[in-house]
Amino acid sequence: MIESLLRKHLISLKGYKCARDEADCADAIYLDANENCYDHLGGGKNRYPDPKAVRLREEISSYFSVPFENIAVSNGSDEMIDMLIRLFCTPGEDKVMIFSPTYGEYKVFSLFNAVDVVDIPLKPDFSLDVERAKERIKMGDVKIVFITNPNNPTGMLFPKDDILEIADANPGITVIDEAYAEFAASYGSLWNQRKDNRRIVILKTMSKFFSLASSRVGFMFADEEIVDVYLRLKAPYNVSLSDQEDAIRVLSDPSSTERDKDMIIKERERLIAKLEKLSFVISVFPSEANFVLVKVKDAYNLYSKLLEKGIIVRNRSKDYMLENTIRITIGKKEEMDRLMEVLDEEEKSALS
């Protein structure tokens, strides 16, 4: 089933084999991989990391209650986006579907791989244009559909029925990127709602909710066949030992991430309330993530004023439908206090 969706030449392609795949005994003498036998930093850093990230996948499995066989780990979820395109899309033939405005890397990795992008822009209320998407899918050349939920940079959740309707109409792979889902108020991963659709892939990252952006750990929940082909063909040592260990530590202590989440959401709501009172703000978009998108009278002016005061935000004005918008990531209370001070100064000069 999944095999028929793969790029033809990958069906029989064997990946790189590590000798340790064959012989895995606890106290073995490892003379197979030309590593240095001396461990200068300690902790086994002289050795290549586990290519299959078994311990980390076990930890992810118990955290999310997803079977081990359905989990694969990558060097940030960005690597997984690239790998999924390379596994399923034949350059010059298959296409990737996105819904602008959305996360920029789907397009970058598609074009990098010489795979064309079909863009079905969101409707003016930033909802998915389900009918247009289904209509376009009928042309038969779309191999992967990428949907971000909650969306970045809008911060909004799409109704799960809209996503599943597109996924079910799509004979190819539908990737639902849940990078921010853990911040959403009442969000159950769509993994549990996919029913018998084996072509749905859920993408997750340790970079946002789990506070590990420096570690570069992403992962997917997918059909066993997709996990197997990914494990067979990916670069064997793509996630370092320290990164795997960091991710295990964070996942085994859910109380601290939950506490941080409460603080972030509190600050998000405080920022939204503040922004809504400012005369140069046109609208604040509702957010289920750890950032807020705001439409202002002059985004370039506000962006540079904030920059002058050492506050860096993201000007999204060049994105489709996002003229004069700024995306603000939620920071610590002190950082948000400072931001609000500068916003107040800006309000004074706007009114004077």
Ligand SMILES: *Cc1c(COP(=O)(O)O)cnc(C)c1O
């Ligand atoms: C930040 C982000 C990612 C990137 O995650 P990494 O795991 O750091 O590569 C993926 N998708 C979306 C929608 C993001 O906003």
